[in-house]
Amino acid sequence: MAKIAVLGYGTVGSGVVEVLSTNHDSISKRVGQEIEVKSVLDIRDFPDDPIQEKIVHNIDDIINDSEIDVVVEVMGGVEPAFTFVKKALEAGKSVCTSNKALVAAHGPQLLAMAKERKLNFMFEASVGGGIPIIRPLNQSLTADEIINITGILNGTTNYILTKMSNEGSDYEVVLKEAQDLGYAERNPEADVEGFDACRKIAILTSLAYGSTVHFEEIYTEGISNITTQDFKYAQKLGYVVKLLATSYKKDGKVYAMTAPFMIESSHPLYNVNDVLNGIYVNGNVLGNVMFFGAGAGKLPTASAVVSDVVDCVKHKGTNVMTVWSNKELELGNTEDEVRSFFVRVKGSLDDLTKIKENFGNVKTVTVDGIEGEFGFVTEEMTEKEFAEAAKNIPMISRIRIDKTVFS
C-alpha cells in the first residue's frame, strides 16, 4: 500500500481522487500495490463529501506524516505551492504537479532537489492536460536533436478561435459564452493574453534543450485583438487563425514565441479545434510526430497526474533523471526571425505602389463587405524588416503566418 496526499481539493484535486477510486483495480495491477489517498489539504471544509474525513488544513500534517510517500500538488499558482513542494521534497516525499506556473518558475531547482534525494518531481499534467508530452519528450525523443516544437497549448483560446472561425461571432461574444460554459475564467487574462501557453512552451523548450528558458523572455501576444474581419480574410486565403506556442532551432540558435498565427490546411495543427490541444515535434532523425487530445478538463488532467503518481510509486528510491539544468538558454532575437505576414491596410488596391515599395511582392486579398481597406500577404522577411516597412503604410493590423508542414 502506497499512501499519498493531495494539496488542493479543487477541480483537478477532486479529479485525482476520483480517478484513483474509479480505476482502483487497474491502477493497483499496474503499480503492483494499492494507492490510497490519506490526506487532502484545503483551506475549506467539505461537510457533505466523504473526502471530509481526509481533509487537513495544515501542510505540516502532511509533511510530518512519514506514511505519505507522494504528494500531489494541484493548487495552482507559484505560492504557497513552491514552499509546500520544497517542504515535501525535503521530507523525502516525491511530488507530482499539474502546476505549470510552478514548473515554469522553479522546475530545474525542484528537479535538482528531487534528484539529490533519490526522489522524483513529475509534471506531465502541466502541459497538454491528458496528452502525454512531458514523458515522451523526456524519455522517448532522446535520440533526437529537437528542431521544432509547435503547439496549440491552450484549450480556452482554441475554443474561442474555433467558434469565431465557424460562427463568425465577435471575440467578446464568444469569450462570454466560453466563460458561461466554464471553459474560460472570469478573469481570462492568463489564457487570452497567451501567458498560459507561453509558460507551457517555456517548459517544453527547456526539456527539449536541457537548459532553462525563462518564460518572461518569450515574446508573447494574445488573441484579444483578433477580429471577425481577420477570420474573413483568413477564410478567403484558405487559412485559419490559431494561437501557437512555438520554439525552433535555426543556425544553432533557439527562437521561441507565443502569438496568433495564420496557418493553411497542410499545417499539422490545422484540424486541432475546440478545446483540443495539439503538439507537433520535429526531430532531426525522427522527422515529424504529432500528439493531440484533451488539453485540459478535470479527468484528463487528473489522468496525467495519476500516471505520474504511478511512476513515482513504481520508482520509489530511484530518480528518473530529467535533463533540465539551471543553465540559461539564451534565446535568439525575435527581430531576426523570418516569416510571412498577413497585413490589413487602409485604402484600396489602387494604392499598391507604396506597399510594393516597402514590402516587394505581395499577394493581395479583399473580402466582400469589408470596405475602405484590403489585405495582403508578404513574402518571407525578418520581423525587423517587417516592422520597418510597416511604419510606412497605414497598417490596421498584422498576423504572422506559420508554414510548418507535416511531410
Next chain:
Amino acid sequence: MAKIAVLGYGTVGSGVVEVLSTNHDSISKRVGQEIEVKSVLDIRDFPDDPIQEKIVHNIDDIINDSEIDVVVEVMGGVEPAFTFVKKALEAGKSVCTSNKALVAAHGPQLLAMAKERKLNFMFEASVGGGIPIIRPLNQSLTADEIINITGILNGTTNYILTKMSNEGSDYEVVLKEAQDLGYAERNPEADVEGFDACRKIAILTSLAYGSTVHFEEIYTEGISNITTQDFKYAQKLGYVVKLLATSYKKDGKVYAMTAPFMIESSHPLYNVNDVLNGIYVNGNVLGNVMFFGAGAGKLPTASAVVSDVVDCVKHKGTNVMTVWSNKELELGNTEDEVRSFFVRVKGSLDDLTKIKENFGNVKTVTVDGIEGEFGFVTEEMTEKEFAEAAKNIPMISRIRIDKTVFS
C-alpha cells in the same frame, strides 16, 4: 562510456549506428555518458564501410564480451533473433529491439527474463516506427482503463490505399510503384495481407490489458481485394478506405481485428495518409488521445531504438517494469461485434426488396460508370447477422465501417 552491440547491419541497424554518431553530443548529454557501438553482428562483410572493423560473425563474440551492456536486435524474424536475445539476457545484457514478430511471439517471456535479472527488454520501435506509443501506453496512460486502440499501423498499405484513393489507380499498379520506391517488399504479403498490422495491434492490446493476446487469434483481412470501384463508392459516400488494426473493450470483453474499413471525415484517422501511421487511444478518464508520425523508415525507426538504448543505459541495474503477463487474454467472438457494413451487390436499385428483407433499412449508393451493380450501407448489426443476411443476396464484396469519433 556505455558499450553496445547491434545485431544486424541492415536498414535499421545502419540507422542506429548513424543516429548514435549524428547525435553523439546531445545523446551523451541526456544519458550522462557516451554510448559506443563496439560490435555489429552480420553474416556479411562491409569492406568499404568503416563499420567493417566492428563486424563480428559469431553471436558469442558479443555474448561473451563483458564490456557490452546493451544489445540492439534489429535482424527481424523470430529466429535466430529469439535465441540471440535470450542468450543476451542470460549474459546480463539489456536488449532493445524493433522486431515486432519477436515481440508478438515471445514478448512476455523476454520481459520476465529481463525483470528477473534486473535488466530491460524494450521495443518502442516495434510499433509505429518513430512514434512514441509503447512507452506512453506503458508509462503515461497508466491511470486509465483503455477502452479503444485503433491505428493505421502499416505504412506500406496506407501508402497504397492513399494512392488508390487520390489517383484512382488499380491495386496492382500502385503495389508495383510502391515496390519500385522501396515502400513495399518484393514479397509484400506480410504488409498487404495485414499480418504486420495484426502483430502490432496484438502488442498494443497486450500492453493495454497486461495479458497476452496471441496475434494468431486476431481476425485479419488484408487490402489485396480492395478495388478502384470500392474507392469510387467510398468517395460518393464521403468515406475513405483504411487498413485499421483495432481493439476495444465492451461489456468486459476485448475484441480485436485487422481489416480494411471505410471511415468518414470525422474519424480521427481520416487524414493519416501516405506512409504515415496514426494511433488513436481512448481511456476511460483521459478521453481521446492521438499519436501520429512516420511509422517506418530507417531513421525514424532507429530514433525509437536509440531512445530505448538511452533508457537502458540510464536504468542500468533497474528493471523498468512493464505489465504484460503470460496469462492469455481471451478475445470476444468476432461474430458478436456490432457495426455497419458497406456492400456491393449485383443488380439494380429495382431489386431492393430482397435487400430490405434481409438487411432492414439500408442507404443505397450508385456510381456513374459502374454498371450492373449498386452499393448500400447497412444499419448496425452483428457480424453474424450480416453473414447470414449476405448469403441471401448476390453480394460482390463488403467493407466494414468504423465510426470512431474524436470528440
